[in-house]
Amino acid sequence: MNIPAYYLKMVVLVLVASTLVIAGCQGRKSPGGQDTLTVGMELAYPPFEMTDEQGTPKGISVDLAHELGKSLNRKIVIQNMAFDGLIPALKSGKIDLIISSMTITDERKQSVDFSDPYLSTGLCLLVGKKSPITSIADLDKPGITIAVKKGTTGHIYANKNIRHARVLVLDKEAAAVLEVVQGKADAFIYDQMSTYQNWKKHQDTTRALLQPFQQEKWGIALRKGDTQLKEQINRFLKSFRAQGGFERLGDTYLKEQKETFKELKYPFYF
Amino acid sequence: MRKDFAMQLNISGVSKSYGDHVALADVNLRFSDIRAVALLGPSGSGKSTLLRILAGLEIPDAGDITLNGDRLQSDENWLLYHRRSVGTVFQSFNLFPHLTALKNISLPLEKVHGYLPDEATALAMQLLSRFQLSGHADKTPAQLSGGQKQRVAIARAVAIKPRLLLFDEPTSALDPEMTVEVLDLIAELRQEGRPLLLVTHEIGFARKVADQVVFLHEGKVLEYGNAQQLFEQPSTPEMRGFLDKVLRY
Amino acid sequence: MVVFLVLTLLFWFSFSRLRFAWGWDAVYSYRAMFLNGWLVTIAISSAAMGISLVIGLATALAQRAPFLPLRYLARVYMEIIRGTPLLVQILIFFYVVADAFGIGNRYLVGIIILAMFAGAYISEIIRAGIESIAETQLESARAIGFTRTQIYRYVIFPQVIRQVLPPLAGQFASLIKDSSLLSIISVSEFTLNAQEVNAFTFSTLESYLPLAIGYLLLTLPISLWSKRLEKRFRYAT
Numbered sequence: 001m002n003i004p005a006y007y008l009k010m011v012v013l014v015l016v017a018s019t020l021v022i023a024g025c026q027g028r029k030s031p032g033g034q035d036t037l038t039v040g041m042e043l044a045y046p047p048f049e050m051t052d053e054q055g056t057p058k059g060i061s062v063d064l065a066h067e068l069g070k071s072l073n074r075k076i077v078i079q080n081m082a083f084d085g086l087i088p089a090l091k092s093g094k095i096d097l098i099i100s101s102m103t104i105t106d107e108r109k110q111s112v113d114f115s116d117p118y119l120s121t122g123l124c125l126l127v128g129k130k131s132p133i134t135s136i137a138d139l140d141k142p143g144i145t146i147a148v149k150k151g152t153t154g155h156i157y158a159n160k161n162i163r164h165a166r167v168l169v170l171d172k173e174a175a176a177v178l179e180v181v182q183g184k185a186d187a188f189i190y191d192q193m194s195t196y197q198n199w200k201k202h203q204d205t206t207r208a209l210l211q212p213f214q215q216e217k218w219g220i221a222l223r224k225g226d227t228q229l230k231e232q233i234n235r236f237l238k239s240f241r242a243q244g245g246f247e248r249l250g251d252t253y254l255k256e257q258k259e260t261f262k263e264l265k266y267p268f269y270f
Numbered sequence: 271m272r273k274d275f276a277m278q279l280n281i282s283g284v285s286k287s288y289g290d291h292v293a294l295a296d297v298n299l300r301f302s303d304i305r306a307v308a309l310l311g312p313s314g315s316g317k318s319t320l321l322r323i324l325a326g327l328e329i330p331d332a333g334d335i336t337l338n339g340d341r342l343q344s345d346e347n348w349l350l351y352h353r354r355s356v357g358t359v360f361q362s363f364n365l366f367p368h369l370t371a372l373k374n375i376s377l378p379l380e381k382v383h384g385y386l387p388d389e390a391t392a393l394a395m396q397l398l399s400r401f402q403l404s405g406h407a408d409k410t411p412a413q414l415s416g417g418q419k420q421r422v423a424i425a426r427a428v429a430i431k432p433r434l435l436l437f438d439e440p441t442s443a444l445d446p447e448m449t450v451e452v453l454d455l456i457a458e459l460r461q462e463g464r465p466l467l468l469v470t471h472e473i474g475f476a477r478k479v480a481d482q483v484v485f486l487h488e489g490k491v492l493e494y495g496n497a498q499q500l501f502e503q504p505s506t507p508e509m510r511g512f513l514d515k516v517l518r519y
Numbered sequence: 520m521v522v523f524l525v526l527t528l529l530f531w532f533s534f535s536r537l538r539f540a541w542g543w544d545a546v547y548s549y550r551a552m553f554l555n556g557w558l559v560t561i562a563i564s565s566a567a568m569g570i571s572l573v574i575g576l577a578t579a580l581a582q583r584a585p586f587l588p589l590r591y592l593a594r595v596y597m598e599i600i601r602g603t604p605l606l607v608q609i610l611i612f613f614y615v616v617a618d619a620f621g622i623g624n625r626y627l628v629g630i631i632i633l634a635m636f637a638g639a640y641i642s643e644i645i646r647a648g649i650e651s652i653a654e655t656q657l658e659s660a661r662a663i664g665f666t667r668t669q670i671y672r673y674v675i676f677p678q679v680i681r682q683v684l685p686p687l688a689g690q691f692a693s694l695i696k697d698s699s700l701l702s703i704i705s706v707s708e709f710t711l712n713a714q715e716v717n718a719f720t721f722s723t724l725e726s727y728l729p730l731a732i733g734y735l736l737l738t739l740p741i742s743l744w745s746k747r748l749e750k751r752f753r754y755a756t
Contacts, residue, residue, distance in 0.1 A: 151718035354664035
């Protein structure tokens, strides 16, 4: 091979440089310095994680994060990223906490630690109007197509339990909803509250089967072994709840859901 | 041998324009027995245009041309038939670069003149060896020198046993050494008695080899006739001036 | 090439000694997903390549057609395809156009989109190939007495094919890489499968390294072959 010598040297140089840079980035504890907590969330999940018209983070999780920061006396920086990238980012030190309506699961516990749960909800189905599905029992049948969002518990559930139906893995919640609306998918497995919202937006093309078939609890995720921070967060959650903080958040953002779920007799979240 | 090649050429009132540019204006020529005809004249005088019309590549705007009694028609089918009876060699890019020298000669024989592949190959090899090119039979044009390429092009033109050979400045793109090998070949063909029309700047060669000469100037035929006569005694000032210039050195 | 690989491996291994906990086991248990995705990518890319050749040839000829509306149509098609990102084309085509026409099979739609995308670029390659044939050669062929069909068959096409094969091979490699975008409409090709494994195992590097290598395994041979072709067919006109 007649690769010119200088070219080869350049390549080696680039390799060395990039390796050093990557290695250097590995050990950093907190990207913002000791006083800042970088909180990762995917700002695509109203009303928990979303943005206002100017693009500033807004929502229940955002408020919760800022309250946490106040109680710990640390600055909070919100980092927007794709849901399935949150845990890798936490592991590599790009973020310090995940407050993104993340369900506590055993698999996830292998990679990260969780705080005490702060919310209960369940997986349910957004179903196309023309679809034959009436309950979870109708789901895993040949000829049925199920949409899930990548990296969510819906995706994990489908991967574990669905053997006969086809599973469509989408990047974004909006894409999965579109698939159901257009009849390309029969059902979208997602949490109760978003399913309710999505149904409200597409009432002539979808139905919501809000009866949860899998209970879930959300927690704040942090790096393994960071016990001091975990205790601090759990203490905060206890006191925040005692002060009625969650009630306030519920009234501000989830008023309609609260009413509907009361009527349907589903237990409400917090 | 001469009898087979006898060729009568009559051109009357031929004109050809390209847009505003008049290439040929009322050309009249009469040859009862063409041998080696040299078409001479300054650049832009219409020599190439006349040659291309004779090759069947252009249709004149006006006028008549008969070759041995056959009138040149403007019908495309007829022109196809005519082109197949005439061999043309251009200044450059004659050969097809993706074919070997042998294939360049044998392909037209097979596909245009209906030879069987073996016959075509045999005939092609024959010509190549006659022109001292048999060692180059399997080479592509990129591997041949300019002179070799032109000689293969001539072989291709000769292979189809044409009733007329046309050369459009065949050596203008060659350097002096290769020019000679090509001119030698043309001289040989003339010895065999094949009728040929040669547009060339090699006036010295024309003097030696041409039997007849046509002198064109600005699209008009100023003089034509026996070569020796015209070279010794050009009657028009334009031809005299032209010869004077080209033969100065 | 071997030297390069050895060096890379060396660096990765020293890197791993540092502090990174590799999770290869988790990813290895999903190896069937990688293989399936890889095969789907090959299948989709090959099918799209075949169709795109037809589209490209048709468009190239249409651009030279005497029938003006045809020429215009070809130009419009090319400007749109070459002026918009493939991702946008995929989204619009699948969620808007295909939906309007009732075509539900996303694999079929994916292949069509890729074919249309590559077709626009291929038509340029073919057009350049055709126009690169020197006028004088066509003159020569005419003078020999070849019919128009014969000229196309014996002079133009043999040369055009030799001319366009190297860039076409390169286009095939691009197509293989571009097929990764079909993951966005949940076509279960290589990239999506790797992303899913990542979602289950949280092992990003271990999921995506095989992904990159898998694509290289496809594109490197093609690019080497393309260079070999170029050398073989290079000749002075």
